[in-house]
């Protein structure tokens with residue numbers, strides 16, 4: 160046999176091997192996406208580079224994890240651990256699961272560092288405003304009711320929440336747990352952990368204002384637009400991100416109503432009992448976890464520019480993009496974002 164024939168034979172054999180491999184390879188590996196209504200918002204998971212038979216079960220497991228956390232931590236689910244604690248007689252010690260203890264402990268840490276601006280015990284005030292009700296409110300609560308709540312809080316020295324030996328105690332009826340500013344971030348972290356455990360190395364989870372990414376999109380970054388707080392279709396910045404990072408945004412435009420020309424929204428300032436009016440209308444945080452990004456974005460929103468940036472300095476691996484009421488911005492050095500490109 161001539162050398163040519165031998166080479167042709169080898170090439171032919173290699174081609175057949177390549178063809179068989181291609182046929183046996185799992186189906187398309189682009190982006191696969193699924194969406195569920197969870198924790199009061201639409202949650203979208205995108206997985207990249209995993210065959211379909213593997214991505215869907217992984218996404219299902221991640222959604223199930225978020226549903227499990229909601230069932231434990233929502234104050235609106237009567238059977239939840241949080242609802243149980245809120246219903247307990249004040250001043251009595253109640254058992255606390257390890258998982259809820261983690262969330263409450265971080266919440267109380269941010270509470271302390273923010274001088275009470277971030278307050279996971281403001282459930283009764285949230286109930287007065289009722290931003291989570293359907294249909295949403297159109298008028299503020301009576302001033303006297305807010306004052307009564309503030310009077311109840313004024314009798315306390317700290318947040319009115321104590322933890323000791325896996326038990327929790329609420330001081331008086333002006334305190335009830337509201338984990339709305341932190342639990343979604345925690346749930347996104349757990350959901351991402353499930354995806355990675357199920358073999359998804361490239362994914363994006365978007366749960367309303369809380370997002371987390373891992374890996375990339377076929378070598379390209381995940382492309383995330385940051386909403387213009389005053390124009391629903393507008394984008395104020397784009398973030399091209401790779402690797403493991405969380406991004407959360409708190410804004411006064413998500414749940415709000417206008418009454419007598421005043422904007423009332425769902426992020427409350429415990430000092431006044433009113434919607435936070437710190438001069439900021441949007442706060443985005445990039446952080447190593449959604450847990451931190453979520454709680455810090457709410458905390459900085461309430462604290463405003465000066466005190467907020469001082470709080471952020473305690474978290475060297477977190478960065479912020481703040482938008483003031485006049486549209487001007489403050490971007491801390493570590494925050495990855497670029498101006499939107501006009502098409």
Ligand code: ADP
Nearest residue numbers: 276277278279339340368409413425426427457
């Ligand atoms: P979203 O829930 O829209 O993503 P945030 O993460 O900023 O927005 O959280 C807002 C939620 O946090 C409110 O709906 C309420 O449950 C709770 N909350 C409101 N004000 C505060 C506050 N000062 N401290 C802690 N939690 C708050």
Ligand code: MG
Nearest residue numbers: 340453454457
């Ligand atoms: Mg938040």
